[in-house]
Each structure stands twice: as structure tokens, then as C-alpha cells.
Amino acid sequence: MKHDLRSRILIVDDTRANLKILGACLRDRYAVSVATSGRAALEVARSRTNPPDLILLDIVMPDMDGYEVCRLLKADPQTARIPVVFVSALSETGDEARGLGLGAVDYITKPFSASIVRARVKNHLELKHAREELERQNEILREYNRMREDMERISRHDMRTPLNAIINLPQLILEEEERDIDEDLHDCLTTVMRAGYRLLDMINLSLDLVKMEQGTYALKPESVDIAATLRKVATDLETLSRGMDVGVDIDVTYGERPVLVLAEELLCYSMMANLIKNAIEASPAGETVRVQVQAGPLTKVVVHNRGAVPEAARANFFEKYNTVGKEGGTGLGTYSARLIAETLGGGVAFETSEAEGTRVTVSLLPFAAS
Structure with a gap:
């Protein structure tokens, strides 16, 4: 049996017997914490040091019911990505639809099977970890692209320095009226200068192509x-x-x-x-x-x-x-x-x-x- 004690489960229920039963299902596999009210659940979920990876949430509670707790969790960017699974005696289709509509990922009705609870918790944690890994890989790719673009900008800047000599030196020679330049040399210098300008344009264009890919290029027709x-x-x-x-x-x-x-x-x-x-x-x-x-x-x-x-x-x-x-x-x-x-x-x-x-x-x- 594979245990995942790094994953933290928050169980929210105002009935201690239910907390005990759910805790017994999961404590050997995960780090379990409990809350007996909606307000206490929000405090634990908003913890910056040890926020839960998944919340098992009862619906019928005094002061603040599970629907309101879920709504507040999903409205807060800090807690919006924590998967919420409702565990409730309310078994009508409308109850389940309302819970899922608020952003919950699943709905388990009481009385529940311990094996079903364990399986669904495992599946939703795996989905959460997979999503986080995908986001991490995407951030690595974004950082790689930022580094690549920075290197390209540096390269373009460094390439401009020798290009200035390629462009300016033929121009200086051609502009010296006292220098007697034969036609062949004049044509060669003009070709070098024109090629230098074209290369400079191509260097500038490479950055524009990146902007086109990103949809940020400002066309000036x-x-x-x-x-x-x-x-x-x-x-x-x-x-x-x-x-x-x-x-x-x-x-x-x-x-x-x-x-x-x-x-x-x-x-x-x-x-x-x-x-x-x-x-x-x-x-x-x-x-x-x-x-x-x-x-x-x-x-x-x-x-x-x-x-x-x-x-x-x-x-x-x-x-x-x-x-x-x-x-x-x-x-x-x-x-x-x-x-x-x-x-x-x-x-x-x-x-x-x-x-x-x-x-x-x-x-x-x-x-x-x-």
C-alpha cells in the first residue's frame, strides 16, 4: 500500500463522530487535520505555511454551511485551487448539482464506504498533483522562452557593433570626393554597404517575428x-x-x-x-x-x-x-x-x-x- 503522508487533508464537520470515522479512513495514508466549523475551516485553508491539499466538507453546519464555505474558498485566489469534496447526508440531485456548481470536484453521500472515500481522495490528489506538475513545467517553458528572448536581444545588440563598421566604412570611403575610386571598387563597396543594411534589417526583423508569434506586433501599413x-x-x-x-x-x-x-x-x-x-x-x-x-x-x-x-x-x-x-x-x-x-x-x-x-x-x- 502506497502512503502519501506529504499530502494534507482537511476534514470539516460539526459532528465529532463523523470526523473520527473519516479520519480513521485516511490518517494512515495522509496528514489529516480537522475543523468543526466553516470559519475554522477557512482559517486552516488560508494558512500560508501548511494549507490543505484537499478538503472534505460537510454541508449542514451551524453558523456557516458548506455551500458558503465552498463559495468563499473559490472566491479567494489563495484557496481557489484547493479541491473540495462534499461529504453530506443530503442526497437529492439538486444538492449535488448545487455543490458542483460552486466549484466542488466531487460529492459523496452519507452513509459512505471507506474504500470509496479513499479511492476518490486518491484520484483527486493525483489530479491536483498532475495539474501542479503541468503548471510547473509550463512555468519552466515560459522562463526558458524569456531567457531565449533575452539571449536573442543580447545577440542582436552585439551583432550591431561589427555591422556598424561594415556599413559605415564603405560609406566613408565613397563620400571622400578627393579619392579616385574606379567603377568596380565603387560597385563592390556599394554591394557591401547594401548587404550590411539588409543584414541589419534582418536582425531587427527577428525580434518582430517573436512579436508576431505572440500577437503583439504593431503593424504600420x-x-x-x-x-x-x-x-x-x-x-x-x-x-x-x-x-x-x-x-x-x-x-x-x-x-x-x-x-x-x-x-x-x-x-x-x-x-x-x-x-x-x-x-x-x-x-x-x-x-x-x-x-x-x-x-x-x-x-x-x-x-x-x-x-x-x-x-x-x-x-x-x-x-x-x-x-x-x-x-x-x-x-x-x-x-x-x-x-x-x-x-x-x-x-x-x-x-x-x-x-x-x-x-x-x-x-x-x-x-x-x-
Whole structure:
């Protein structure tokens, strides 16, 4: 027989014979204390040193009945989580329903069986301990997440220092009018500076993604030329696409005219950069990733490559950490794209097959000038 002398049971009854019988059922298994009135029960329950883990509560008592005691226990945050089991001679269905409605976890009618009392007390204590353990684990997870976010903030802060040099040094060189800089060096310095700014934006965006997950991101929508953003992404991914022998074709049927959506430029850039980069990496060599902008009630951007998504990755394509067969992949690209699209009031979907390859379609709200 397993004893749990660490668990404390409070028995509340104004009849000493009942206290004696219930105490005899439980004292060999638990630490038992008694109270002969409702007010005394409340004092014991509110003890900050040894509060009970469970209360067996009679209903019919002078001065304050069990219903009122239960109501006061559940109204007090300090005692609200203590399980209350009514033990009463009142056996009508309405009596039981009233007790459970006040927050009691169980109702035992007198005369009772000692084995039934022991079994129900054991079950409710196990449920209470399991709930407390779950809450403890959740608090550990919350603390872990707080620590992770703190470390991420520290990392972002530390990364900004060397980035300042990467951004500022090329800018200083370019601004020295007396220095004769040839065109190739000028282009290289401009590329370094632009990459530095983009990396700085990505560092800032990582904190924004955490806020999006938590639903606390404050969106500041503005007019964004999605066509220009796509061209910028294609330019920045040119080295990757050339190295993988994959072309990138931006098809905007509007020619050079802007295609305005209601969004944030950095979010649009990050979302499309992730999706186009994924498409380049998934595309067979020698093929072309085609990006098409379509007008309609929603502005749609379709990213198409000739590679098919692996079967194992399809069901959770937009879920966090979903990556299959991609060495060094984090599984965050499509997840962050979905998160950003939904934050912008749009959405993202995909279709894939061995014959047609993969199409990822982003839907965005068009910008309507007032």
C-alpha cells in the first residue's frame, strides 16, 4: 500500500463522530487535520505555511454551511485551487448539482464506504498533483522562452557593433570626393554597404517575428511597390542563383509601373526573399524560378520552380522547423513567410507535383489611395 503522508487533508464537520470515522479512513495514508466549523475551516485553508491539499466538507453546519464555505474558498485566489469534496447526508440531485456548481470536484453521500472515500481522495490528489506538475513545467517553458528572448536581444545588440563598421566604412570611403575610386571598387563597396543594411534589417526583423508569434506586433501599413521589392530581392540573390545555375525571372505585366500593396517594405522584402531563395535552392540546375504578379481583389505573387516539395514535408509545409532533405535548413523560411503574410492581412498557399513543380502564392491587400 502506497502512503502519501506529504499530502494534507482537511476534514470539516460539526459532528465529532463523523470526523473520527473519516479520519480513521485516511490518517494512515495522509496528514489529516480537522475543523468543526466553516470559519475554522477557512482559517486552516488560508494558512500560508501548511494549507490543505484537499478538503472534505460537510454541508449542514451551524453558523456557516458548506455551500458558503465552498463559495468563499473559490472566491479567494489563495484557496481557489484547493479541491473540495462534499461529504453530506443530503442526497437529492439538486444538492449535488448545487455543490458542483460552486466549484466542488466531487460529492459523496452519507452513509459512505471507506474504500470509496479513499479511492476518490486518491484520484483527486493525483489530479491536483498532475495539474501542479503541468503548471510547473509550463512555468519552466515560459522562463526558458524569456531567457531565449533575452539571449536573442543580447545577440542582436552585439551583432550591431561589427555591422556598424561594415556599413559605415564603405560609406566613408565613397563620400571622400578627393579619392579616385574606379567603377568596380565603387560597385563592390556599394554591394557591401547594401548587404550590411539588409543584414541589419534582418536582425531587427527577428525580434518582430517573436512579436508576431505572440500577437503583439504593431503593424504600420504603408504603400509598398511589390514589383520593385521583387526586383531588389532578385538582385540580392543573384550570386546564389548564379552559383546554383538557376535563373530568376520577375514577370510584372504592368511593365515598369509600380504595383502598390498595403504592407511594410521590410516585411515584404523578408517574406519574398525567403520564398524566392527557397525556390532557387529547390529548383533543378538549368531551370528558371518564375515570379509573377497578378492583379485582382487581392494582389497575388506566384513563385514557381520546377522542383517538387518532398512528400514528407508537404503536410506541414508552413509549420515551424519543417525541413526535409535540405542540408543546413532551419525550417523557418516558409514559416516566417506565412507569419508575415497573415500579419499583413493576407495569406500564403502552395501546390506541388512532380509534373508541375511547386507554386507558392502570396496574397496581399492592394493599396488604395485615399
